[in-house]
Amino acid sequence: MEDKEKTAAVDTEERVPTKKAAVYTGPVIYVGPGFRDSRLNHCMIFAGGIPSPEADDEILKHLFVPPSELNQALADIRTKGTALNTFYQAAVDRRGGK
Numbered sequence: 001m002e003d004k005e006k007t008a009a010v011d012t013e014e015r016v017p018t019k020k021a022a023v024y025t026g027p028v029i030y031v032g033p034g035f036r037d038s039r040l041n042h043c044m045i046f047a048g049g050i051p052s053p054e055a056d057d058e059i060l061k062h063l064f065v066p067p068s069e070l071n072q073a074l075a076d077i078r079t080k081g082t083a084l085n086t087f088y089q090a091a092v093d094r095r096g097g098k
Contacts (some may be wrong), residue, residue, distance in 0.1 A: 025049040032063030032091050061082045062087040
């Protein structure tokens with residue numbers, strides 16, 4: 001029985017999602033606003049997932065999307081009330097707004 005318990009414990013541990021496992025590491029596109037004094041430009045592509053320090057930013061990290069979601073993300077940014085529109089506006093407001 002001990003072997004079965006050990007196997008069950010290992011199986012359970014493997015199925016528990018970790019925060020690192022949930023991080024997308026493929027190419028992403030920044031769909032947020034571009035600013036003169038920022039390294040981020042609108043529709044800038046990053047090959048290895050969301051770069052640091054933007055990955056830790058509570059607003060900017062939401063403005064990176066996989067290439068397959070680019071068209072929908074650009075439409076969502078223009079639509080009031082969507083999450084992407086809210087994060088886009090928050091990024092603009094934080095930098096002094098338009």
